Amino acid sequence: MQFWIIQGLNSLSLGGLLFLLSSGFSLIFGLMRLANLTHGAFFMLGTYFAATAMRAYDGLNIWVAALGAGIAVAAVGGLFERLVLTRLKANPLGQVLVTLGMSFIISDACLMFWGGDSIPVPTPPNLQSPTRVFGFVFPTYRLVLVGCAIATAILLYFLIERTRLGAMIRAGVDDRQMARAVGIPVSNLFTLVFCLGAGIAGAGGVLGGPVLSAYPGLDADMLPLALIVVILGGIGSLLGAFIGSFIIGIIYTFGTALFPELAYIILFLPMIFVIAFRPQGLFGRVST
Amino acid sequence: MTALTFGYALEVVNLKKTFGGLTVTQNVSLSIRPGERRLIIGPNGAGKTTLFNQISGDLRPNSGSISLFGSDITHLPPYKRAHLGLSRTYQIITLFAGDTLEHNVTLGLLGLRRARWQMWRPLSFYGNMTTEARRTLDAVGLLQLATHPISDIAYGERRRVELAMALAQQPRVLLLDEPLAGLSNTERATVKSLIASIPRQTTVIMIEHDMDTALDLAETVTLLNYGRVIVDGERDAVIADERTREVYLGT
């Protein structure tokens, strides 16, 4: 019983982390029709920023670190979008290839600056003491992660469904030509959404830090999880990314706990199942 | 004789198609006899091309059925319909721009032959296919351009290549989607006589806006509007019909 509850809570916290990772990917794909393969690297960049900043300034608040890293990674993403991606507007394949190239560059740069050893990110002191849930002891920080994911989901929902900016984004998703014709600055919108997506990934990387720590290859570990989440949930759908994250969180956590060697194969199964029976994903509107 | 066995070359029953909340085909039924020349008319957005796309299999209808010479093809993929004798041309020209005219028409022939799975012999090995492609190009008056790439030839000539690709397949039912669109007067006359010369073994269903030319080619006419069949019948009866004038003149 204890096993199931603890692993269940672990699943939720991994799911939350995956949502912080994949919501930005899904947002960017939905508006820009761009598979941003740099996304794992953006996440890792956030984790490294946090590791460095929190070691340099002892007692630095993790929320401040997340905000700072989010802004920094958003800036990196914005530069990349403006300088490189906009030149390849008519070439979706070229866009994917440069995001792949960019991910190699970032990942090697991280290796160069931070070396090959894993760097732990400290858990915030006020969240270090465990919480009792149904009489079971559980790390508080992981519960907070779930809260962060839910808060992010709600914020994104309001941003997209309730604000003027969101209305423009939705118009751009539905019909780019039409949006441009009615005077929506689609190009600026692209940059903004790319920054936002990258920023969420960067902040997510910080928040994931205490659980994952910063290590070379973190990007390559995270990118496939993001891909599987969005393929499962439906590319470009926020709700899909949310549900998909928790499904994968559950499957991966229980898979690792029950069949440690096969966890990676178990990840395959829901993806294959969805592709076979619902190629557009659980909540996707268009198949790709 | 096929006419006696099957009754209809193409039969569409209660076809319905929606995109989101928009109904683009509503209860459309058509019965077309073998050898018939049918013209489908209607204002822009009446659902003519959408109807063709459902007949050729590019789109799946929500409900209703389509049969070709008595066999139900509603759920068949497009390539299987082609093998049952259905060919079509496209309103927006879709040719292989980098390849020669001859190669384009040969692809039409290859699509229906087992040689399309042949993995070690080049297309040029099949000389009879090339001969046949050239014969079809000759029929549409483009033989002298056979070895030029599509990208080198004019728009009106491309329209004729479209037609040649479909004709080379010797279809039993041929769907022509605006074969005269964008042509000059002389080209129009050429394509018109080309369509008129299609043998009677082929049933022809044509969407066309140019009434002056198209009505001469048609025996029967179907008028679509807002995805519905408004009038359907012999050419002269449809032209004379009150409802046709309503749709076109809005009175």
Added chain:
Amino acid sequence: MKWIGVALVAGSLLLPPLFAGDFYINLASQILIAAIFALSLNLLVGFGGMTSLGHASYLGVGAYISALLTSRYGFGHGAAALLSIVGTTAMAAFFGVIALRASGLGFLMITLALSQVLWGLAYRMSNVTNGDNGIAGLTRPAPFGISLDSPISFYWFALIVATFALVMMATFVSSAFGSSLKGVRDQPRRMAALGFNPWLIRWITFVYAGFWGGVAGLLYVYYHKYMHPTSLSTTSSAEALLGVIAGGSGTLGGPAVGAALVVLLKNYVSAYLERWNMLLGLVFLFIVLVTPTGIVPGVSRLTTRLRGGER
């Protein structure tokens, strides 16, 4: 002109063993292996319009099967090679069914996800694959009793296989089926209306490309006599894709030239600094932004212009 080119290529392939040192001969063998691999990926990317980011799966799995069967389960090289090719091709058949549910970016993401899962598996199933330590102490086969242990003999072996692979793949793309494939790449809807089955045409090509990826994997493991999960990594897929794009996707020889450039670059850069991934990324940006159609078509366009030809 064409024959001069063929003679030059043939000469440059046949001469090195006569005077070059072991280092260069080994480099040439690596180029041949990378060329087979890039050519097989080009069947998908260039001729089929299916951009796969997971082609390392076939090289890696082909190599792993042979490595495991010979080192752990006592198989002979002949049986191991056969099983490895059969296994890799069967995997391609299965992956093809999954990935071809989508096209374009969806296809790319599924192939990437599948290969990343295999890569993770190779790291984590350490009781089988020995994880990050890799499988060392592998041997090379001795076909017809001829040992391939010396650099020169391996080079001849790789050259024979590569030539055969090139001829087979060239025949495939210039066949009637190849015409169907190119048609489906350019106008899938039109091809379906003409009676072609686009899905099956793509799937057959996917399986065939997987087969040659497996062959490249066998040569790869024979050459290195060592197997590590990195051969399944995205970097490995990306190197091949870079070769294809740099050389000119959809051309016959271009990807081989591109693969050669990638191998040379990697070897020379690795000799001086450890930043191969960064350079790979930069080259990707450069190629896509500056020479999007590839080097070989670019050069041939240039020579046509220099000789005063049209266009």
